[in-house]
Structures are given as structure tokens and as C-alpha cells.
Amino acid sequence: MEKIDLPRRTVYRLSLYQRCLQKFRExxxxTVSSEDLAGAAGVKPTQLRKDLGHVGQFGTRGLGYGVTTxxxxxxxILGLSILQPVVMVGVGNLGSALLRYGGFRREGFEIIAAFDSDTEHVKSTTEEMGVPVLPVDQLAAYVQTHGVRVAIIAVPEAAGQSVADDLVEQGVKAILNFSSAVLSVPEGVMVNQVDLAAELGSICFFAS
Amino acid sequence: MEKIDLPRRTVYRLSLYQRCLQKFRExxxxTVSSEDLAGAAGVKPTQLRKDLGHVGQFGTRGLGYGVTTxxxxxxxILGLSILQPVVMVGVGNLGSALLRYGGFRREGFEIIAAFDSDTEHVKSTTEEMGVPVLPVDQLAAYVQTHGVRVAIIAVPEAAGQSVADDLVEQGVKAILNFSSAVLSVPEGVMVNQVDLAAELGSICFFAS
DNA sequence: TAGATTGTTAATCGATTAACAATC
DNA sequence: TAGATTGTTAATCGATTAACAATC
Known part of the structure; x- marks a missing residue:
């Protein structure tokens, strides 16, 4: 596997294109032109072509792109051709909503286990979630034995950093962080911060 | 109220700074220096100063910034000095998680009502959510009578655009969109797309 | 005055868009 | 061949960082 270096935004959009292609396939x-596909993804055709240009040549001039190919x-490229195992840490409001959401599998990844520090929480949720919910003290061992490399953090801010440390120590390489904690991680680990409150706060500005 | 034009990312970070300042205040x-505050927010001091420079002069050279001021x-600046009323459309997994999350109020906005098309949903959730959950056909009227300008969309993709159209028609100016629908809105309406599946998909890339 | 830290300009970086030659 | 559409280069745009003079 050649390690390509792609701009963050390009990677994000590849993920978008992928979902649109699946819909076309269904x-x-x-065959789609860059115009069709870009339209479906909400970007400019020229940007789509540029993005694809980063990783190879997939189209046929005069014709477009083969949807399946x-x-x-x-x-x-995204590493999703084999189902990617993901763990979820924190099964509060947001965490459990994401677990129930489910649509992830179609995207090429699967949440294989969830963890929480609240024992009551653990017990009451295991069945209704469709994935095993375990006590957080089993997190490290689980991540290691299952070779997990991708994790979602949805714990309260105060716990964020220590969870991240544990994950990184066991070999996790990419974290989607919903806690408002600013995580510091070593070189080579990717953190993607999604700060819902800040997101909402910032749109309020545009309403005035 | 002067209408300032700020870069999107700057607005987003202002929201971050705001939360950090509140913590300092508590x-x-x-007084904080740009170094302290930037550290707390996870950005470079120079960026913080640049961001603030867009909107005015708040600091004292040699000293720093007054936390409260x-x-x-x-x-x-963000328009949050008065509690900003927000409506939520869609009370499925994600929508209800956000409703329960609650931490929003501290940030300066409040979800005053939620809407759903599923009548059963409406009935069963109203009490447990802490906000009125109403049938979606009352959405337009509600938005108009309450002068709502900010909305969150958390409906299935297929319904996204039509909900957005209704909102915009009643005067909503800013939308936080969690549906994967690519919304098209008139000039002057701001949409902030948060695509959780794409977000997760894109971090998977960095794990390989 | 000396030390600290802001506000701002200039330099850099990265990402988007436009334009067009290559080619199916 | 003519029409369509890609792949890629160059131009533009916006955002980040570095540097430093202003000043408390």
C-alpha cells in the first residue's frame, strides 16, 4: 500500500463522492461526468477533477467516469474496501445516537464495540444498541486485541485527553473527537475535531 | 448593528474563544494573554490576535485581555448576548441526542421547539425532551410567529431540501444541516453542513 | 526605564477556480 | 471528423504564520 499524502479537504470530499457514487450505482x-457527480456532491466539477487528479486517472475523456470503477x-484509497472496525468511547446522548444511527456500515466501517465509565449505562444499553457496550477499563485491552486503529470519542470534556492517551498508546491512528477537549496527540495520529456547540454558535453570527 | 464581514473560520474560532473565556471566568x-487563551482553544497566539484584529481592539499591550470584557x-459580535432562539427539525436519533445534550444554553442559544413528521414520535418525546415537540406541519407557522432565524436540520436526506425551503421562506437565515442532503438556498442564507459519515470516512484514510 | 504583549503588516502556505490542451 | 469531457497547468483566492514596531 503506497502512502499517498492528500489534503484534508480532498479526503473529506472523496468520502462524499463515494456516497454519491453508491447512490448512482443503486x-x-x-457512467457519470464530472459535472453530474460534482453536482450530486455539491461541489464544482473542476474541484472534483482536481481531487481525483491527486490520486490517479479514472475517467475517459469525452465520456466520464465508470461508476463502479x-x-x-x-x-x-480511503481504506474502506475492507470493513473498518471502529470503537466508540462514551455512550451518553451523542454516543448512543451515533450507535443507533447505523448508516455507517454502508459507508464501509462498523462500530464493533462501545465503552462507558458508567456501569449502569453499560448494563442498560448493551442490548438496545446492537453492539456490545463494555466498561471503559476494558478499552485498552480490547483495542489491542482487535487491532483497532480508528476511534470515536464522545465523552465529557474532562475525560477526553485521558481517553485519547489510552487509545493512542494501544495503536489507534485516527480519532474523531466530539468532546470539546482540545486533544494533544503525537505526530502521526490524526484527530478530527467536531465541535457541535461551536458549530451552532458560529452560524448564529450569520443570522444577524 | 454594523454588519461586519468575517471569514467563516474566524467566526468558528470566536465561538471557541468564547467558551474558553467562560471557563477562565468561572x-x-x-486577565489572559493571547498565549494563554490560544493555548486553551488549541490555536496559535498569532492566529487569535489576527482573529480579534478583524473585529476591533480589546487588549492592553504588555498585559493581555480582560476576560469579562x-x-x-x-x-x-456573534449575536449571542441575547439568548438566540433555535428550532430543531427532526427528532430521530441525532436530533433527540442534540436536544438532550442541553449544554447549548450556556453557549447563548436555546432550542425552543422541535418538529417531527412521525406523530408517534411527537407524542412520546415531548415530555422527556424538555422542549415541545410538534408535528412538522406546524413548523412554518411557528417559525414565523416566533421570529426564529436559526434552525437545525436533522431529518433524513430525502426530506432535507423541502424542510430548508420552508425554513427559508419563513425568514430563517442560518441553518446547521446534519442531513446529508446538499441544500440549495438563496443568497444571504448561511448553511453549515456537518456530515458525520463523511467525517468518519475521511479519518479512516489517515489510519492507514 | 525595562519587560511584556498587543495590533498589524508582510510572507507563506494551501486550497479553489479558470482555462485549455489532450484525447476519447 | 466533430463534440464532449477529462487531466493538468497557471491564476486566484483566502487563510495561516512570522516578524516587529507600537505601547502599556
Missing amino acids: TGVE LSEAISG | TGVE LSEAISG
Whole structure:
């Protein structure tokens, strides 16, 4: 596996394209132009082509892109051609909502286990979530034995950093962080911060 | 109210600074340097100063920023000095998680009502959510009579655009969109797309 | 005055868009 | 061949960082 270096935003959009391609596939479309696909993803055609240009040549001039071919190519690039195992830490409001959401599997990853420090929480949620919910003190061991490399953090701010430390120590390489904690991680680990309150706060500005 | 034009990212970070300042305030700190505050927010001091430079002069050279003064100034800029009323459309997994989350109020906005198309949903959730959950066909009227300008969309993709159209028609100016629908809105309406699946998909790339 | 720290300008960086030659 | 559409280069744009003079 060649390690390509891609701009963050490009990676994000590849993920978008991938979902659109799946939809095209389901409706039986076999070929799309950069204009069609970009339209579906909400970006400019020229940007789509630029993004794809970073990783290879997939189209046929005058014709467009083969839906299946491109979709599989992108899956490969994102590392989603094999189902990616993900753990979830924190099963509060947001964590459990994400667990129930479910649509993830279609995207090429699967939340294989969730963890929480609240024992009551652990017991009451295990069945209704569809994934095992375990006490957080089993997190490290689990991550190690299952070779997990991707994690979602949805714990209160105060616990964020220590959870991240544990994860990184066991080999996790990418973290999607919903806690408002600012995580510091070593070089080579990617953190993607999603700060819902700040997101909402910032749109309020544009309403005035 | 002068209408300032700020870079999106700057607005987002102002929201971050604001939260950090509140924490400083709670712990009795009266003055912070750009280094302290930037550290707390996870950005570079120079960026913080640049961001603030967009909107005015709040500091004292050699000393730093007054916590309270700066905090109130930012609230004013973001339009959060008065509690901002927000409606939520869609009370599925994600929507209800956000409703329960609650931490929003401290940030200066309040979800005053939620809407859903599923009548069962409406009934069963109203009490447990702490806000009225109403049938979606009352959305337009409610938004208009309450002068709501900010909305959160957490409905399935297929319904996203039509909900957005209704909101915009009734005067909503800013939308935080959690549906994966690519919304098209008229000039002057701000949409902030948060695509959780794409977010997760894109970090997977960095794990390989 | 000396030390600290802001506000701001200039330099850098990265990402988006436009334009067009290559080619199916 | 003519029409369409890609792949890629160059131009633009916006955002981040470095540097430093202003000043408390």
C-alpha cells in the first residue's frame, strides 16, 4: 500500500463522492461526468477533477467516469474496501445516537464495540444498541486485541485527553473527537475535531 | 448593528474563544494573554490576535485581555448576548441526542421547539425532551410567529431540501444541516453542513 | 526605564477556480 | 471528423504564520 499524502479537504470530499457514487450505482447509472457527480456532491466539477487528479486517472475523456470503477477506487484509497472496525468511547446522548444511527456500515466501517465509565449505562444499553457496550477499563485491552486503529470519542470534556492517551498508546491512528477537549496527540495520529456547540454558535453570527 | 464581514473560520474560532473565556471566568481569572487563551482553544497566539484584529481592539499591550470584557465583546459580535432562539427539525436519533445534550444554553442559544413528521414520535418525546415537540406541519407557522432565524436540520436526506425551503421562506437565515442532503438556498442564507459519515470516512484514510 | 504583549503588516502556505490542451 | 469531457497547468483566492514596531 503506497502512502499517498492528500489534503484534508480532498479526503473529506472523496468520502462524499463515494456516497454519491453508491447512490448512482443503486439507480443503475453506469457512467457519470464530472459535472453530474460534482453536482450530486455539491461541489464544482473542476474541484472534483482536481481531487481525483491527486490520486490517479479514472475517467475517459469525452465520456466520464465508470461508476463502479471509480467507487471501488475511492474505497481503496480511503481504506474502506475492507470493513473498518471502529470503537466508540462514551455512550451518553451523542454516543448512543451515533450507535443507533447505523448508516455507517454502508459507508464501509462498523462500530464493533462501545465503552462507558458508567456501569449502569453499560448494563442498560448493551442490548438496545446492537453492539456490545463494555466498561471503559476494558478499552485498552480490547483495542489491542482487535487491532483497532480508528476511534470515536464522545465523552465529557474532562475525560477526553485521558481517553485519547489510552487509545493512542494501544495503536489507534485516527480519532474523531466530539468532546470539546482540545486533544494533544503525537505526530502521526490524526484527530478530527467536531465541535457541535461551536458549530451552532458560529452560524448564529450569520443570522444577524 | 454594523454588519461586519468575517471569514467563516474566524467566526468558528470566536465561538471557541468564547467558551474558553467562560471557563477562565468561572475560575476567577481576570486577565489572559493571547498565549494563554490560544493555548486553551488549541490555536496559535498569532492566529487569535489576527482573529480579534478583524473585529476591533480589546487588549492592553504588555498585559493581555480582560476576560469579562473580551467575553462580552465576542458574545455581542456573534449575536449571542441575547439568548438566540433555535428550532430543531427532526427528532430521530441525532436530533433527540442534540436536544438532550442541553449544554447549548450556556453557549447563548436555546432550542425552543422541535418538529417531527412521525406523530408517534411527537407524542412520546415531548415530555422527556424538555422542549415541545410538534408535528412538522406546524413548523412554518411557528417559525414565523416566533421570529426564529436559526434552525437545525436533522431529518433524513430525502426530506432535507423541502424542510430548508420552508425554513427559508419563513425568514430563517442560518441553518446547521446534519442531513446529508446538499441544500440549495438563496443568497444571504448561511448553511453549515456537518456530515458525520463523511467525517468518519475521511479519518479512516489517515489510519492507514 | 525595562519587560511584556498587543495590533498589524508582510510572507507563506494551501486550497479553489479558470482555462485549455489532450484525447476519447 | 466533430463534440464532449477529462487531466493538468497557471491564476486566484483566502487563510495561516512570522516578524516587529507600537505601547502599556
